[in-house]
Amino acid sequence: MEKIKVGVIGVGHLGLHHARIYSQLLEAELVGVYDIDQEKSQKVASDLGVKSFENLESLLTAVKAVSCVVPTSAHHQVTYEVLDRKIDCLLEKPIAQTVSQAQELIGLADKYKLIFQVGHIERFNPSVLTLKDLGVDLDPKFIETHRLAAFTERGTDVAVILDLMIHDIDLILSWVKSEIEEIQAVGISVVSEADDIANARITFKNGGVANITASRISPRPMRKLRIFQKDLYLSLDLLDKSMEVYKLVPTAMGNNPLLSEKNIVGKIPVEKIGKTVIYERPKIENQDMLTLELKSFLDCVKNRTKPLVSGVEAKKALEVALEIERKSQEHRKKLL
Incomplete structure (x- = not known):
């Protein structure tokens, strides 16, 4: 079985678990992690036996899909860069800070026919x-x-x-x-x-x-x-x-x-x-809910199927929340 090369952007409290679970899934090859806190990134990478990337650009050249687990204030900027590189993305909720930002990400994912899933884990x-x-x-x-x-x-x-x-x-x-x-x-x-x-x-x-x-x-x-x-x-x-x-x-x-x-x-x-x-x-x-979510994301990446929670559903939830x-x-x- 060909494994999907994945990376994790942001390895704080939740991103750490994304990386840990990916490293255990048969469907995935965790290539590495990136965090603006390089000390944290290197620690997680060392613990999991993978590479700590020095910048986002170098990580995106090595993977097919990523989990983006950064603060909400950085969701739009980081995810836009991921999708613009034609990389499938699982973004933690909420999809963005504004509805216009959410729509921009949805439009970019649609343009390149990418898998864009949002982490409404419940x-x-x-x-x-x-x-x-x-x-x-x-x-x-x-x-x-x-x-x-x-x-x-x-x-x-x-x-x-x-x-x-x-x-x-x-x-x-x-x-x-x-x-x-x-x-x-x-x-x-x-x-x-x-x-x-x-x-x-x-x-x-x-x-x-x-x-x-x-x-x-x-x-x-x-x-x-x-x-x-x-x-x-x-x-x-x-x-x-x-x-x-x-x-x-x-x-x-x-x-x-x-x-x-x-x-x-x-x-x-x-x-x-x-x-x-x-x-x-x-x-x-x-x-484990996160394991189920990550496996579902990988299945979507492999089979090019619609995620359970796409950007469209996530935008609707954001509109109501705002x-x-x-x-x-x-x-x-x-x-x-």
Whole structure:
């Protein structure tokens, strides 16, 4: 099997893991890494037995694909240089700081027919992937998400909306097949200059509503979401990679002896309407999300197929995130 020559640009906290996983994947040959902090670059390269490149140009001449794991403020500049060299790219989220920057990167990738994937990693969460396997026809009427994390200086070059909330925005947009009608938002700056806690309420034209909360000053991490629709309630714990499913089905179906019992925890008859609530806890294989994401990227590079999260999907998430940020800033001005 011919291995894909890959490199990693930026080997900080997350980039280090990109490099480590690439070095272990059979599909990849990690050629080397580059970071503007040459001491860090050399340390990672030495640990993994690969080359530390002195500049971005020299790395790009040696690879077919890269992971770009640099601060958000450098996303557009660095990724543009990668794509302009006709190199396939996995860019960490968010795609860029502005929508116009995002569109420029998408246009360049399209021009050269490149694989351009954006790292909205929750799409590769085993709970989210299992949701696809359930064969459920999702038509959410209400979605509630809570994403809480302890404070670290990493990521504070942007507000919590672009740092954390954008993960849930991307998931919601992938599930709700409707345009947005209205966005309301509030945010509070606690320890940084930008919003550290934010809440947004998105109303869709089909009547669906999403209530999204994100905080990066929580003592305990949490990544939970709940989905409500007719005859179905789903509760996903993205941190524990678990799921609970409540389905309302005709009693005859619920009592069908051919119905698989392996995931069913309980049944609650609702006699007045002749239906039964079935409570399931699907078994979920605990897989590493970043490994799944990188393997998917390499598969796209090899087979020239569309990524699960392309630049187009990432731009949509950015547009919503920036509008939430704008609404939050408007609300903050009212408090002054």
